[in-house]
Amino acid sequence: MSELKLHLADEEATVAGGEALGRACLASGLQQGLTLYLNGQLGAGKTTFCRGVLSAFGHQGAVKSPTYTLVEPYELGPQRVYHFDLYRLGDAEELEFMGVRDYFATHSLSLVEWPERGAGVLPEPDLELTLQVPDSGRQLLLNTHSKQGEAVLDTLAKMLNK
Numbered sequence: 083m084s085e086l087k088l089h090l091a092d093e094e095a096t097v098a099g100g101e102a103l104g105r106a107c108l109a110s111g112l113q114q115g116l117t118l119y120l121n122g123q124l125g126a127g128k129t130t131f132c133r134g135v136l137s138a139f140g141h142q143g144a145v146k147s148p149t150y151t152l153v154e155p156y157e158l159g160p161q162r163v164y165h166f167d168l169y170r171l172g173d174a175e176e177l178e179f180m181g182v183r184d185y186f187a188t189h190s191l192s193l194v195e196w197p198e199r200g201a202g203v204l205p206e207p208d209l210e211l212t213l214q215v216p217d218s219g220r221q222l223l224l225n226t227h228s229k230q231g232e233a234v235l236d237t238l239a240k241m242l243n244k
Contacts, residue, residue, distance in 0.1 A: 083226050084235050088242075090220040096127045096213075099222055100134020103211075106238035107191055108138065112161060115188045116230060117205055119197040122213035124169075127220050128195045131213065132165055135193060139163055147195065152177075153185065162190040168199040177203045209234055 090096045107116055118135075120128040133145040139158045147167045148154040156163040164185045171177070177200050186192055186205050197204055208231035214221040226232045 084232055085226075086224045086235055086239060088222040088224075090127070090213075090222055092219060093127070093130055096130045096220055097134040097137070100131040100136075101138045102134075102241055103131075103224075103234070103238055104135035104138025106234050106241060107135070108161075109237050109241075110230070110233045112189050112191055114230060115186055115190050115192070116209070116234070117186060117192045117194065117207045119207040119210045120193060120195045120213070121197070121211065123215065126213040126215055128213055129167070131211070131222075132193050132195075135191070136163060136165070139191070152180065153182075155185075160189065162187075164190060164192045166192065166194040166200075168194065168196040171196070171199040174200050174203045207231070 088099060090099050120131065122128050129145065129147040136145055136156060139161055141156055141158055148165055149167045149169055152166060152168065152171065154165045182203060194204065206227055208228040210225045210227060212223045224235060226235050
């Protein structure tokens with residue numbers, strides 16, 4: 083398991099960090115599908131970070147947290163991105179009723195906010211992100227949980243060292 087820490091000074095940097103990760107995901111390929119867990123307290127910037135990822139995939143419009151719908155699908159050319167927000171999920175079994183397993187398919191990226199609420203039903207993440215709010219800006223910690231996650235993190239690290 084690999085780890086990378088980044089400081090994101092403000093909202094603009096948080097979006098830029100998401101864009102960089104999105105480009106790394108695209109460069110690494112989504113043939114097997116890719117699952118990212120996003121952790122952090124309310125207001126930590128998870129949805130803002132997702133906005134950056136979606137921008138890297140070519141999304142131009144607004145990105146809002148799918149708190150009430152649980153998932154917002156984005157079809158972006160040949161790629162599919164699913165943005166989950168499980169904050170209001172009452173029971174992980176509700177995910178089974180909505181056919182959640184169908185979302186975690188090949189050639190897709192799944193961004194999952196509040197993944198602990200879907201424990202036991204969600205697949206394991208390839209990459210886990212934690213946004214923390216220190217005195218200023220945001221601290222982003224990325225941890226890999228699969229070979230595919232390792233490839234994305236390696237690509238991201240190379241992109242940031244340019």
